[in-house]
Amino acid sequence: MKTGLIVAGIVFFFLIAAASVRFYIDRLVDRRTLLYQSDLMEKHCAEVENMYRQTRGWRHDYHNHIQTMKAHLAMGNLSGLEQYLNELDEDLTTVDTVIKTGNVMIDAILNSKISLAKVRNIAVDAKALVPKELKTVSEVDLSLIIGNLMDNAMEACTEIEKPEDRFIRIYIDILKGQLYIYIINSAVGRRKRKGSGYESTKGSRHGFGLMRVDKVVEKYKGYLERQDEENVFATEIMLPLG
Numbered sequence: 001m002k003t004g005l006i007v008a009g010i011v012f013f014f015l016i017a018a019a020s021v022r023f024y025i026d027r028l029v030d031r032r033t034l035l036y037q038s039d040l041m042e043k044h045c046a047e048v049e050n051m052y053r054q055t056r057g058w059r060h061d062y063h064n065h066i067q068t069m070k071a072h073l074a075m076g077n078l079s080g081l082e083q084y085l086n087e088l089d090e091d092l093t094t095v096d097t098v099i100k101t102g103n104v105m106i107d108a109i110l111n112s113k114i115s116l117a118k119v120r121n122i123a124v125d126a127k128a129l130v131p132k133e134l135k136t137v138s139e140v141d142l143s144l145i146i147g148n149l150m151d152n153a154m155e156a157c158t159e160i161e162k163p164e165d166r167f168i169r170i171y172i173d174i175l176k177g178q179l180y181i182y183i184i185n186s187a188v189g190r191r192k193r194k195g196s197g198y199e200s201t202k203g204s205r206h207g208f209g210l211m212r213v214d215k216v217v218e219k220y221k222g223y224l225e226r227q228d229e230e231n232v233f234a235t236e237i238m239l240p241l242g
Helices: 002-074 078-095 104-119 139-158 204-219
Strands: 123-128 167-175 178-186 223-229 232-240
Touching: 002 078, 104 123, 104 139, 104 167, 139 167, 139 178, 139 204, 139 232, 204 223
Parallel strands: 123 167
Antiparallel strands: 167 178, 178 232, 223 232
8 A cells, every 4th residue: 555655656746747847848948939039029120220221321322313413404414414324323233132032021031131241241142033922831931941041141251350251142942843042151160060950159049040940941841951161151941832
């Protein structure tokens, strides 16, 4: 009888202990999720503020261009006006880095990240094509992947002392019925491996972002490969569209 009570007591103890551990883990995951979401909100606010500053700058330049063209017209200087318009057209072609993938939400996330990268003196080369409507892949999930990959690429680039050595190259397209995402960036040295992945250089919250990317790829039974060489890091992802 006593033995049965002791066994029951031990079982009860372990059940309580397991429940406590489970509760602690759930609370820890919830806390990490909240910190991650808070971090994302701060980033999004910074990106919106950056784009707002750029928009104000464009409005200011636009006003000055109009005044200059009016001055040429007022003086009847049509040849000067033509030359100014040609120079303006060439300048606009040079600075036009707006990415138009075909998908509005992906355009928004890519353009905000590219805009932020340029503020940080990071050269960006981007080519992207995304279907207007994604039937099998959530646009939110895709934005999460691209956003986190760009954040990590920018963080790695900002560790490089010389701005001329910083670069990010983005390639997104449809290949054999799958959405192909390839992002490569400059880095300092090589990333440290941690199990099957890599250590984040930005702390646990950002490491949580990398885990989210892994989970999304796993959710769609996609393919993910991270590669690093000296001073270069690349991520390759394929998501089935059919």
